[in-house]
Amino acid sequence: MDKNTDIGAINSRAQLATIHKYLEIGRKEGAEMYESSCPLPGKGFWCRPTLFTNVAQSNRIAQEEIFGPVLAILTFRTDDEVIEKANNSPYGLSAGVWTDKGSKIFNMTKRMRAGVVWANTFNKFDPSSPFGGYKESGKRRGITWVECVFEFGLNLLNLLNILNLLNERDGQINKKVFSHHK
Amino acid sequence: MDKSIKKSSLTISENGLEKKTSGKRLEVLKTYKIYIGGQFPRTESGRYYVPVNAVGKKLANVCLSSRKDFRDAVVSARGAFSGWSGRAAFNRGQVLYRMAEMLEGRKAQFIEELTQQDASKAKAEKEVNLAIDRLIYYAGWCDKYQQIFSAVNPVASSHFNFSVPEPTGVVSIVAPQNDSLLGLVSVIAPVITGGCTCVVLASETKPLCSVTFSEVLNSSDLPGGVVNILTGKPSELASWFVDHMDVNATIYCEKDSSVKKMMREKSALNLKRIIFYDKVNWYTEEGQSPYFIMDTQEIKTTWHPVENIAGAGGGY
Numbered sequence: 001m002d003k004n005t006d007i008g009a010i011n012s013r014a015q016l017a018t019i020h021k022y023l024e025i026g027r028k029e030g031a032e033m034y035e036s037s038c039p040l041p042g043k044g045f046w047c048r049p050t051l052f053t054n055v056a057q058s059n060r061i062a063q064e065e066i067f068g069p070v071l072a073i074l075t076f077r078t079d080d081e082v083i084e085k086a087n088n089s090p091y092g093l094s095a096g097v098w099t100d101k102g103s104k105i106f107n108m109t110k111r112m113r114a115g116v117v118w119a120n121t122f123n124k125f126d127p128s129s130p131f132g133g134y135k136e137s138g139k140r141r142g143i144t145w146v147e148c149v150f151e152f153g154l155n156l157l158n159l160l161n162i163l164n165l166l167n168e169r170d171g172q173i174n175k176k177v178f179s180h181h182k
Numbered sequence: 183m184d185k186s187i188k189k190s191s192l193t194i195s196e197n198g199l200e201k202k203t204s205g206k207r208l209e210v211l212k213t214y215k216i217y218i219g220g221q222f223p224r225t226e227s228g229r230y231y232v233p234v235n236a237v238g239k240k241l242a243n244v245c246l247s248s249r250k251d252f253r254d255a256v257v258s259a260r261g262a263f264s265g266w267s268g269r270a271a272f273n274r275g276q277v278l279y280r281m282a283e284m285l286e287g288r289k290a291q292f293i294e295e296l297t298q299q300d301a302s303k304a305k306a307e308k309e310v311n312l313a314i315d316r317l318i319y320y321a322g323w324c325d326k327y328q329q330i331f332s333a334v335n336p337v338a339s340s341h342f343n344f345s346v347p348e349p350t351g352v353v354s355i356v357a358p359q360n361d362s363l364l365g366l367v368s369v370i371a372p373v374i375t376g377g378c379t380c381v382v383l384a385s386e387t388k389p390l391c392s393v394t395f396s397e398v399l400n401s402s403d404l405p406g407g408v409v410n411i412l413t414g415k416p417s418e419l420a421s422w423f424v425d426h427m428d429v430n431a432t433i434y435c436e437k438d439s440s441v442k443k444m445m446r447e448k449s450a451l452n453l454k455r456i457i458f459y460d461k462v463n464w465y466t467e468e469g470q471s472p473y474f475i476m477d478t479q480e481i482k483t484t485w486h487p488v489e490n491i492a493g494a495g496g497g498y
Contacts, residue, residue, distance in 0.1 A: 109486075
């Protein structure tokens with residue numbers, strides 16, 4: 001990595017724990033992990049830039065978004081193969097494609113099931129450009145404001161239930177990870 | 183020699199046809215089957231129900247579809263998706279137009295079935311005519327809604343940035359109970375116009391037209407699996423329609439608040455899009471609009487780099 005590249009700290013202890021949870025999951029599922037040996041500051045929630053290779057499509061680090069400086073690398077040989085792999089996820093917020101051939105860019109971006117597709121760049125935003133996802137990333141996008149507020153009221157209770165469910169699920173996973181550390 | 187032979191009391195001629203015409207011919211009744219993947223199977227469950235009309239006349243033996251039938255239908259809808267969405271938009275328009283042609287050709291049968299299901303002759307005629315016109319309406323939209331709902335976005339960086347609608351995938355639909363033909367056509371047409379495929383649960387109390395409509399689909403150029411029509415009870419199947427993880431969106435057309443609540447809760451968990459058409463009057467102008475197409479579309483935004491040598495501007 002370029003020596004001028006800086007990576008900031010993770011924004012909370014909880015998120016750092018989530019990232020560590022995923023690193024553990026990645027290792028357990030058989031992916032190979034490469035991590036920078038750079039020293040970390042003593043204070044703050046830091047995570048080293050991390051790469052995974054030998055990742056299978058079914059691995060959770062390939063299916064779920066980690067929200068950390070972690071890259072899960074899958075390889076491909078043909079266009080069809082990479083489209084198949086890229087679309088094999090319940091989510092579809094954004095995607096990126098890198099190639100030096102313009103017509104190939106459009107071939108790829110047309111077939112990828114994602115709300116935003118970047119070509120030869122990533123994470124570009126602009127107030128005049130829409131941002132939203134396909135599939136499970138795109139809940140309640142594109143409905144009018146009034147409906148949105150209304151739906152929100154109706155869904156508040158459901159939402160609380162879901163948060164509870166997620167907490168329970170994460171609690172169990174955390175327990176497992178921590179017991180493994182002991 | 184006499185060519186006909188006498189066997190007991192029955193007279194049989196040389197070609198096997200009875201010479202004497204009996205008083206009344208036994209009418210051949212239609213078997214109302216479901217429509218999955220371009221085929222007309224019976225329900226795998228072997229269950230049937232008999233809907234009756236207002237005066238208590240039994241309409242037919244109708245398949246009471248099961249969860250397994252629904253899952254089979256989703257498999258064929260998913261299989262048909264890439265082919266159908268990959269068709270040229272103009273060609274999708276041609277296919278929808280052909281569906282309207284086929285419906286026009288069987289007008290009399292639909293009017294007959296609607297009158298069996300309590301509609302007056304005039305109302306039945308109006309419903310069939312509107313259903314045909316609605317297909318023509320959406321046939322026209324097939325290659326036009328994209329232009330209207332697409333945009334080229336003026337981003338500050340040197341990118342060509344554009345957003346286009348794309349079909350969401352497989353849509354499960356609980357069709358309107360009352361307008362058994364017009365409602366059915368009005369919810370199916372915008373979904374397939376946009377390149378999605380669908381599994382539809384027809385009206386429980388008035389299912390006759392839905393089965394005949396699937397015969398119309400079968401004789402038009404619509405590929406098998408794009409539209410799959412089941413008959414049965416919403417009370418039994420509605421929850422599976424929202425539950426199934428290979429379904430991208432669910433449309434519900436009734437006012438039943440407990441079903442709507444159930445759908446909201448389930449979709450909040452599995453993040454499926456749910457769309458309610460419970461307030462739409464399919465007989466008026468509000469029953470047709472390109473916004474119905476957009477309900478089952480996703481928006482994709484692409485950032486394509488534009489060469490920008492040494493900060494050159496866009497001047498001539």
